Amino acid sequence: xxxxxxxxxxxxLFEKRAYGHLATIMPDGHPQVTPVWVDYDGEYILVxxxxxxxxxxxxxxxxxxxxxxxxxxxxxxxxxxxxxxAGATEEAAVAHIDKLAKKYTGAEKYPxxxxxxxxxxxxxxxxxxxxx
Amino acid sequence: xxxxxxxxxxxxLFEKRAYGHLATIMPDGHPQVTPVWVDYDGEYILVxxxxxxxxxxxxxxxxxxxxxxxxxxxxxxxxxxxxxxAGATEEAAVAHIDKLAKKYTGAEKYPxxxxxxxxxxxxxxxxxxxxx
Numbered sequence: 212x213x214x215x216x217x218x219x220x221x222x223x224l225f226e227k228r229a230y231g232h233l234a235t236i237m238p239d240g241h242p243q244v245t246p247v248w249v250d251y252d253g254e255y256i257l258v259x260x261x262x263x264x265x266x267x268x269x270x271x272x273x274x275x276x277x278x279x280x281x282x283x284x285x286x287x288x289x290x291x292x293x294x295x296x297a298g299a300t301e302e303a304a305v306a307h308i309d310k311l312a313k314k315y316t317g318a319e320k321y322p323x324x325x326x327x328x329x330x331x332x333x334x335x336x337x338x339x340x341x342x343x
Numbered sequence: 344x345x346x347x348x349x350x351x352x353x354x355x356l357f358e359k360r361a362y363g364h365l366a367t368i369m370p371d372g373h374p375q376v377t378p379v380w381v382d383y384d385g386e387y388i389l390v391x392x393x394x395x396x397x398x399x400x401x402x403x404x405x406x407x408x409x410x411x412x413x414x415x416x417x418x419x420x421x422x423x424x425x426x427x428x429a430g431a432t433e434e435a436a437v438a439h440i441d442k443l444a445k446k447y448t449g450a451e452k453y454p455x456x457x458x459x460x461x462x463x464x465x466x467x468x469x470x471x472x473x474x475x
Contacts, residue, residue, distance in 0.1 A: 230413065230418055232364035232376055232378075232411055232413075234366040234374035234375075234376045234409070235374070236372070236374065237425075239407075240368070240372075240407060241407045241409060241425050242366035242367070242368065242374045242407065242408065242409040242425075243366075243409060243423070243425070244364055244366045244374075244376065244409045244410070244411035244423060245411060245421075245423060245475075246364075246411065246413050246418060246421055275371075275372060275373045275374065276374065277366070277373060277374040277375060277376045278376070279364055279376035279377060279378065281362065281364075281378050286362055286378060287378075289377075289378055291375070291376060291377060293369075293373050293374075293375070343377075
């Protein structure tokens with residue numbers, strides 16, 4: 212059974228170091244999938260990427276995206292979230308990637324920021340959430 | 344740099360209990376993503392599913408699929424494999440899911456086969472392999 216919000220009993224996935232597997236659509240219609248750090252603000256799933264990356268370009272062009280988030284403690288427990296890109300912002304995006312780095316690596320700051328790199332937060336509105 | 348085959352230095356991912364995250368395309372163009380057990384025969388990536396599941400229906404309709412395979416020992420090491428469905432067979436598909444169950448769970452047989460369930464092996468031909 213699908214819902215339009217994250218079920219309460221799956222919110223723990225956003226506290227754990229659970230990776231999201233983000234599918235976006237390439238210009239030729241082929242899906243692209245990459246692992247991502249995920250955050251949830253109670254309404255949107257937040258994904259942080261860099262300007263110019265394939266997923267950034269894909270999400271600018273095609274807002275239909277899907278995230279599969281797998282429980283690191285039980286690979287057969289996962290959420291599939293089909294959603295739409297509801298917005299993107301560069302504001303506070305470096306502070307946000309630092310927060311995610313802390314959650315996923317324990318580091319105080321995101322260690323891989325390159326000179327000139329522009330971070331961007333994508334807000335993804337869940338449309339269909341399928342818990343497994 | 345992308346290749347058309349799995350780079351030798353990433354073949355270990357198919358020996359480990361590394362999950363694939365398979366993206367297929369829904370009828371409305373939205374991606375669908377689910378975790379899958381993966382096998383590789385040297386030419387095709389093999390994914391085993393059941394007749395009637397969403398990914399089965401999607402792969403019958405649209406052959407453009409992508410697998411992201413993440414190293415369980417290093418989440419920042421992964422393969423993205425964009426490919427096409429090159430064939431599907433029910434022949435020996437139960438023996439194949441038993442082999443995958445052995446690899447991923449240690450069990451001698453796939454423990455979740457339902458009465459009447461028809462297993463099917465999808466052969467996915469890599470077209471663009473991007474190692475990270």
